[in-house]
């Protein structure tokens with residue numbers, strides 16, 4: 001799901017007491033390490049900038065559950081007692097740089113809106129994300145990869161929190177980037193901690209309208225069938241107006257009508273990142289010659305239909321310039337190869 005890089009250098013994060021960790025930079029394991037005599041350091045989590053507070057609270061809560069230490073949350077790193085753990089977006093990187101930590105801004109700028117950055121250097125820990133969701137990713141990946149927390153399934157039974165009195169990690173420079181634009185398994189906090197971006201309740205989540213089987217919502221028969229029965233699938237010689245029938249997706253007017261509806265929805269909810277454009281849950285696909293001509297030659301029933309649907313998705317996508325590339329004159333030529341337009345997001 002993510003690509004990560006860490007550097008094999010070494011530093012210490014002290015939550016209860018400053019200790020020296022042995023071995024590699026991962027897996028905070030300072031219980032096995034010799035503590036630094038007389039050095040006691042208290043940490044605070046500094047929530048810096050918008051979208052930082054909730055991820056900072058999550059970090060403080062887990063640090064408490066792991067170590068027993070109560071870790072306060074502040075908003076001004078200069079006012080923090082001891083070494084602050086910096087949590088937030090670009091403001092947190094600025095604060096880390098003020099403490100002498102190399103922020104690697106060039107790499108940060110190249111991250112997508114869901115990218116995150118974990119940096120530990122010279123005893124300062126930075127957990128940064130471009131949005132609240134991405135900052136959660138930084139916190140959750142740190143808890144998982146470096147402190148051994150596991151979320152095998154939702155609920156207390158599925159959670160593993162290994163307890164340690166002293167926590168230490170090596171020097172870290174890790175950038176994470178989701179491998180998929182749309183990620184959905186389960187919902188809520190558990191899903192978010194696994195790196196999902198759908199059905200998670202925080203700023204920066206991937207907001208969608210509907211899920212599947214949306215032809216009936218985008219082109220309802222009660223609205224269009226009376227004037228345009230030709231928009232609907234030809235099944236057994238008749239244009240099928242049942243709600244779960246398919247649409248005649250080779251008809252350019254169908255693509256235009258659906259595109260118009262999608263633009264209305266997007267205008268009403270500008271922060272939507274995906275509007276579901278999916279066939280109904282039935283095999284009653286249009287049997288008109290124009291639709292059949294777009295199918296994959298020689299393929300089985302279901303396999304051959306993907307091609308006509310992707311051509312339809314591309315046509316609608318091309319008619320919605322606010323959402324992606326514009327094709328002012330959608331074509332339905334039965335060419336052998338078809339490529340997905342950038343704004344047509346295929347879900348697996």
Ligand SMILES: [Zn+2]
Pocket residue numbers: 233234247248249250251286287288289290291292
């Ligand atoms: Zn048709």
